[in-house]
Amino acid sequence: MxxxxxxxxxxxxALASSAALTLAACGGDDTGSASSDAPVVATTSIWADVTSNVGCGAEVPALIPAGADPHSFEPSLQDRELVDGATTVIANGLDLEEPILPLLDVAADNGTNVIELAIDVDVLMPTDEHDHDDEDHDDEDHDEEEGQVDDDHGHAHGDGGDPHFWQDPRRVSGTLDTIATALAANSIDTCVDEYRAELESLDAEIESMLAPIxxxxxxxxxxxxxxxxxxxxxxxxxxxxxxxxxxxxxxxxxxxxxxxxxxxxxxxxxxxxxxxxxxxxxxxxxxxxxxxxxxxxxxxxxxxxxxxxxxxxxxxxxxxxxxxxxxx
Ligand SMILES: [Zn+2]
Missing domain, CATH: 3.40.50.1980 (Nitrogenase molybdenum iron protein domain)
Structure with missing residues (x-):
């Protein structure tokens, strides 16, 4: 690529050093297999990978498989079974996984611990830069549409925060303790310090790759x-x-x-x-x-x-x- x-x-x-680090990096690759009785599942392939790494390589299936768009993914019967078999679901929150929220709501009703990692994050609100002088994007309408009160399950539905916080490794690092607690509650070993160190070196590496811009x-x-x-x-x-x-x-x-x-x-x-x-x-x-x-x-x-x-x-x-x- x-x-x-x-x-x-x-x-x-930069490319050479990135290739060297690529070889040195380890990562859980047990994501995305959809048939298992894994006690902890994640909504997206990104959170499944992060959670697997925090779990020292534990199997953490993703409901929304690698390559699928979380904004539009429609869950299958298999996904329902995956959630039914889990005690904990690691989710992003902030309406990222909009099409599977009904599935998560049912799971929460049935006693599954659905954890939205957004609760640990300093959330950015979108700028309205693209909305100015555009009659279709009247701000008041917008707020009313999107600013609904939390529903029964306490999702931060439509408080308008940007869900893409995994694009900052430091913010991801801020979610690791929550993930580790959830894994430990399922008797899964955790490697949180090791993975946090890996994210810190990733962050520093990206910073130096971009420094010459x-x-x-x-x-x-x-x-x-x-x-x-x-x-x-x-x-x-x-x-x-x-x-x-x-x-x-x-x-x-x-x-x-x-x-x-x-x-x-x-x-x-x-x-x-x-x-x-x-x-x-x-x-x-x-x-x-x-x-x-x-x-x-x-x-x-x-x-x-x-x-x-x-x-x-x-x-x-x-x-x-x-x-x-x-x-x-
Ligand atoms: Zn997106």
């Missing part, structure tokens, strides 16, 4: 609003998104795309970062028109590719692609 190896020596060095190039255009936490942690500004929403299920429209074109030209943006698992047709058409590149990242779900089949690999992969594009 790594592309162009011509480039600055610095870039080659000059301030005026620290702008990102993405497909949906998936990288706000990454931008917050590593000092980038998201100047626009093709789908002006925190969900991939939202629609884009001509007015938003026209506004995005202006932003891209104003900031001299040369690349749109899309996502491998959702349609990039609008982004590709726009990039074509503006003569900018399209580079797919892996954001909301792991894949079966060895470059992106663990959380640590996925983060390193994305940072590498961003550095490749933005380091002069």
């Amino acid at each position: 790594r592309m162009i190896l011509t480039g600055s020596p610095r870039r080659l060095l 000059p301030d005026d190039a620290r702008v990102l255009v993405t497909s949906h609003e998936s990288l706000a936490y990454f931008a917050d942690r590593y000092g980038f500004e998201i100047v626009g998104t093709v789908i002006p929403s925190m969900s991939t299920m939202a629609e884009t429209n001509a007015a938003d795309l026209a506004e995005l074109s202006d932003e891209i030209e104003r900031h001299g943006v040369e690349v749109i970062f899309t996502e491998e698992m959702s349609s990039a047709a609008d982004a590709e058409a726009l990039a074509d028109r503006l003569g900018v590149a399209v580079v797919p990242l892996v954001t909301d779900s792991l894949t079966d590719d060895p470059d992106t089949d663990t959380y640590v690999e996925m983060m390193r992969h994305n940072a590498g692609l961003i550095a490749e594009q933005l380091v002069p």
Whole structure:
């Protein structure tokens, strides 16, 4: 998956050191097998991997398999069985897993411990940058729609927080104790200190990969609003998104795309970062028109590719692609 190896020596060095770390990294790969009596399951492949690592490689199946979009995934009968057999479900929260919330609600009613990791996180609220002077996005309507009171099960439904907090390894680190407590309650050994150290070195590695990017190039255009936490942690500004929403299920429209074109030209943006698992047709058409590149990242779900089949690999992969594009 790594592309162009011509480039600055610095870039080659970054790739080489990233490859070395890739070899050294260990990770649980017991995610995604859907038939098991695992006591702890996770909603997404990313949280299944993190939870497995905290559990010293314990088997933690993902309800939403690698490669599937959590915003739109429809659970199968097999997923229901997986949840029925579990005592604990590790979930993201903040409406990320919207289509499987009914399933989680039933599980919680039946006594399953459904843990939303968002409770441990300093949550970012979306900017309304994309909504200004757009009659379709009247702020008051918006708040009313999305600001519903918590439901019976106390999900933080629609408090409007951005769910993509795994894009910041420090925030992920902040969830590890909760995960470890849940695993220990199921008599599963934990390796929380080891995994926290791995996340700390990942964080430092990403920081140094991105360090050569000059301030005026620290702008990102993405497909949906998936990288706000990454931008917050590593000092980038998201100047626009093709789908002006925190969900991939939202629609884009001509007015938003026209506004995005202006932003891209104003900031001299040369690349749109899309996502491998959702349609990039609008982004590709726009990039074509503006003569900018399209580079797919892996954001909301792991894949079966060895470059992106663990959380640590996925983060390193994305940072590498961003550095490749933005380091002069
Ligand atoms: Zn997303």
